[in-house]
Amino acid sequence: LNSWNKVIIGVFCFLLIIWGNYTTASAHSLLIEPMEPGVIKVYYDGGGFSPKTVVTVFNQAGQQIYSGKLDQEGNFKYPVDIEAYRIIADDGAGHRARWIVGTKFKKPLPKLPVIAVVLAVSGAIAYIFEKRRGRSLASS
Amino acid sequence: MHLADGVLNLPTIAVTGGAAIGALAYGCYKINEEEIPRISLLTGTFFAVSLISIPIGPSSVHPILCGLIGILLGKRAPIVFFAGLLLQAIIFQHGGLTTLGANVIMLTVPAWISSCIFQRFKAVSIFVRGATAGAVSVGGALMMLIFILSLSSSMFAQGKFSVINLLILAHIPLVIIEAAVTGFAVNLIYRSKPQWLNTK
Numbered sequence: 001l002n003s004w005n006k007v008i009i010g011v012f013c014f015l016l017i018i019w020g021n022y023t024t025a026s027a028h029s030l031l032i033e034p035m036e037p038g039v040i041k042v043y044y045d046g047g048g049f050s051p052k053t054v055v056t057v058f059n060q061a062g063q064q065i066y067s068g069k070l071d072q073e074g075n076f077k078y079p080v081d082i083e084a085y086r087i088i089a090d091d092g093a094g095h096r097a098r099w100i101v102g103t104k105f106k107k108p109l110p111k112l113p114v115i116a117v118v119l120a121v122s123g124a125i126a127y128i129f130e131k132r133r134g135r136s137l138a139s140s
Numbered sequence: 141m142h143l144a145d146g147v148l149n150l151p152t153i154a155v156t157g158g159a160a161i162g163a164l165a166y167g168c169y170k171i172n173e174e175e176i177p178r179i180s181l182l183t184g185t186f187f188a189v190s191l192i193s194i195p196i197g198p199s200s201v202h203p204i205l206c207g208l209i210g211i212l213l214g215k216r217a218p219i220v221f222f223a224g225l226l227l228q229a230i231i232f233q234h235g236g237l238t239t240l241g242a243n244v245i246m247l248t249v250p251a252w253i254s255s256c257i258f259q260r261f262k263a264v265s266i267f268v269r270g271a272t273a274g275a276v277s278v279g280g281a282l283m284m285l286i287f288i289l290s291l292s293s294s295m296f297a298q299g300k301f302s303v304i305n306l307l308i309l310a311h312i313p314l315v316i317i318e319a320a321v322t323g324f325a326v327n328l329i330y331r332s333k334p335q336w337l338n339t340k
Contacts, residue, residue, distance in 0.1 A: 029234050030144070044193070045232075093307060094143040094289065114231055115188045122184025126177035133174050 029108060032089055032099040038080040042070055042089040042097065045108045049074035050091040060085040142190075142228065143243055143285075145236030148292045156288065157241030160218070163248045167218040178336060179219055182209050186224040191234065194314070201314045207277030207322045210251030211258045211270065212329070212336055217251040218244055242288050250280030258326075258337075266330045266337075267323040274322025278315045282307065 029045040030053075043049045055076040057066035066078050078084060090096045099105075148156070186205055193202040209217050221244045228234040235243050254273035261269055286307065329336055 029142075029232055088146070090147070094147050094285070096144040096146050098146070108232060111191055111232070115191065118187050118227065119184045122180045122187075125180040129173060129176040129180070133177075 030089060030091060030095040030097040031108065032087060032097045033105050034099070034101075035075065038078055040076050040078075040087060040089075040099065041074055042076060043074050044095075050093070052093075053089055053091045055087060055089045057082065057084045058086045058088070059083045062086075142225070142235035143239040143246075143288070144233075145238045147236075148239055148242055148288065152242065152288060152291045153238050155291075156239075156245050160222070160241035160244040160248070163218040163245060164222055167216050167248075169215075171216065171219075175213075175216060178212060179216055182212060183220045183223045186220050187227055190224065191228065191232070194317075201310050203314070203318060203321065204247060204278065204281060205318070205321070206247045206251045206281055207254035207270075207274035207318060208325050209247075210254035210277060211273055211322070211326060213251075214255045215252070217255070218248040221247045221251070246281055246284040246288060249284055250277040253277070253280050267327045270326030271319040271323030273326075275315045275319035277322070278311060278318045282311045 031043055031045050033041045033043070035041050040055070042053055042055060049070060051070060051072075053070050055068060055070065055078075056064055057078050059065050060083065065082050065084070068076060068078070070076050076089070078087075084101045086098060086100055088096065088098045182205075186209060189203045189205050191202070206217075206221075209220050213220060222240070225235055225240055225243050225247075229237055229240060254277040257276055258269050258273045261272075264272075326337065
């Protein structure tokens with residue numbers, strides 16, 4: 001193996017080790033999932049929630065009409081008779097999610113395939129430029 | 141350390157956005173072709189690693205590799221952070237587009253500091269220099285996060301169990317993890333591709 005291959009193998013091994021050790025971890029994107037009328041679930045996209053998360057309900061005019069914290073299961077309940085239009089959840093540590101009442105919940109993309117594609121593309125770019133450099137060195 | 145859209149106020153977005161554009165321009169200045177493989181590989185690595193979060197208490201932390209990226213790329217580090225964070229914001233909604241500048245600058249400054257530490261203390265072993273740079277980078281990124289959050293709202297600092305206090309506690313294990321990972325990674329690279337470290 002040349003030194004270039006060793007570095008690439010090292011990087012991929014490192015990623016595999018980290019991934020293997022943290023499979024139970026939650027991720028950083030905050031999500032709002034409607035459960036039933038007047039009930040939403042707020043959680044990080046790998047599972048888990050922060051009890052410090054504050055949820056605020058706004059009407060169509062942008063006025064705050066209801067606010068509160070999550071219960072012990074990460075759910076938030078609000079009265080169904082208020083004219084809720086937009087709901088914002090903020091965990092206070094820089095993560096925030098918003099949901100327009102009545103819109104369909106979009107599940108986040110699966111991470112592993114996307115990560116694999118990004119790693120493959122970045123590896124391919126690195127390989128192409130390294131080859132080009134090798135060729136130009138050889139010709140000169 | 142992925143600030144989402146809507147968390148920062150407009151002046152903070154403008155200042156951090158301007159600073160990030162400046163850092164990116166400096167990072168791209170006189171870039172040459174032979175640096176691209178390294179930048180590309182590290183962009184992929186940063187993208188993947190910083191999506192892995194470790195739950196600690198009510199919060200969660202994720203590796204950032206900002207020290208390693210700073211050591212390997214020096215002034216080019218903001219290119220990796222910009223590309224990686226932009227992809228994460230678009231694909232996974234991790235972080236936000238309006239806060240992209242803040243997120244980039246939050247990692248760039250510690251990366252540059254780590255690079256300086258690594259290059260300066262040449263009498264110390266490679267592993268110790270790498271580990272120190274890794275630990276300092278996490279501490280630096282955390283300080284930047286706290287500073288940016290404080291600029292936006294004073295509520296983050298209120299109370300004994302304030303967000304800021306919890307963030308500091310939650311990041312202590314990450315300092316140890318990143319120190320070890322950066323130390324070992326730098327050692328491996330020193331043995332296989334020493335020219336990447338500019339240690340001569």
